[in-house]
Amino acid sequence: MKPATIINVVVVAALLVAPYWLNAYWVDVLNSIGIYAVLALSLNIILGYAGLFHMGHAAFFAMGTYTTAILNTQFGIPVLWLMPLSGMVAGFFALLVARPIIHLRGDYLLIVTIGIVEIVRIALVNNVFGITGGSNGIFGISRPVLFGHVIRTPHDFYYLIFAFAAITVFFFLRLENSRFGRALNYIREDDVAAEGSGIDAAHYKLVAFVLGAFWAGMAGTIFAAKMTIVSPQSFTFWESVVMFTIVILGGSGNIRGVILGAFLIVGLPEVFREFAGARMLIFGAAMILMMIFRPKGILPPPPRTFNLDFLSSARGGGK
């Protein structure tokens, strides 16, 4: 077996058995890491693969969370059933807002997406359409039930989140090597050249944006189920910054890197909780240092190589 495969197997096995030795607090930290990992992976499609500077992912996460919260509390629909619908609401919203702005370049897109997350947060605070509960949020989301088993403790949630994260990783790994994934990669490197070779860059960017939002919306369902209370405070610009930082600092475009990033950004401040105020000071400084020493992230994606051997054989094998 290749060393990378061995590491993967060991890490997955360690994560599967970890809750047996951890108390509820640390399992809860792992649950947060898991949700952020899924969110960052969904942002990675937009930011890492398509190269769109998107700092408003919390807006789509909020859409999904609130869709689940509202439909569950108002109509009593089981939480987990709402997952696809929450994803679709977030995706549809992403389609609406992204269509007119997808052509904006780099930093202009960045500020517009920041604007979107702020508008969504303000809409939630102002109790838009009278359904979001204002700044108090929504209470009493019911517990998810899976195969007749009520998921209640952090340990129960751990395996639900683990399964969701595993499906996410599997899906995005498949996507990475698909025709779609390769087209995105090409667009990120040079969208003008991609257009020139017949790739409809704007269309692919839009699909990537909507897909990322869809996945963030599904993560919202899990988040709503875990919290049972949702409020606008969970969807500030700051949340978007956390997701953005996880992707860039872990290694944008690299699934392993993004997961590692989630562990560092969400997990490390918890480890140093006893240092109270100073830990965030050190955390900020650490972000700067990590970027100075690993500007492409801790695990940047390996450079893509294409097998061109067939060219030499076509020319008669001449070397």
Next chain:
Amino acid sequence: MQLFLEQLTNGLAVGGIYALIALGYTMVYGVLKLINFAHGDLFTIGAFLGLTLLLSLGLTDHIGPVAGILVLVLMVMGLVAVIGALLERTAYRPLRTSPRLSAVVSALGASIFFQNAIMLIYGARFRVYPHDLLPTTAISLFGVDIPVMRIVLFAASLVMMAGLYYFVQRTKTGTAIRAAAIDQGAAKLMGIDVNRVIMYVFLIGPALGGAAGMMVGLYYGQINFTMGWVYGLKAFTAAILGGIGNIPGAMLGGLLLGVIEAMGATYISLAWKDAISFMVLILILIFRPTGILGERVADKV
């Protein structure tokens, strides 16, 4: 009409502050193509340093409130300028050749660092500026009472903006800054020390931002360690609105945003005030993707 004039002057006063902060964003962006997310926190540092100096030096008692505050603003500007230059040296210069988003993350890291440093030093609670320093009188204009403070604030930001405009357009250093903003490589070939130019940019921008911080403290009376986020985001919006990298654009964008916000809060909804300014921004960018005064940037053929 009376309400309109009142909100107009209020909007212009707040807009002047936005414009001063926006200048820091736009100058850094013009030369380095970097969004300095820590700029809003330099503004907060200005507000807190201003308060500390005000309370500890007692200048306003010795040489009178007006002269005292003038000296204090100049001191705050100098101190924040030094912090800005240090920030560039430690957090941005090592990343100058790195991918653009890693510099953005470094800027976010710097912002977290500053915010928590301010919180550790001054505490998380709101701090209050002494409110009996400046005249609270109002002068009557077209039948509207306008607080003197508002006029002073607007005039002060206009003076600073005019000073900067003169500096950038007429002096040798200003010319070097403009040259480096157009093409760093060519500027280097012309014998311009680009590192020095960038240092100047990181001295001037934070100085203006720090002054704006102290002005907000004097105007509103309350300051808090998180206020840099809100003002920073607004000012950055203003810079984009005017066309980022463009100095008159930042001034225009700042004033415009201040007025839009004041009008939106009065005539549409106070609760949606911040959302309105972002919606205006999005609409302007959809129809004019490089801002009001921005030029088309042809980075790719």
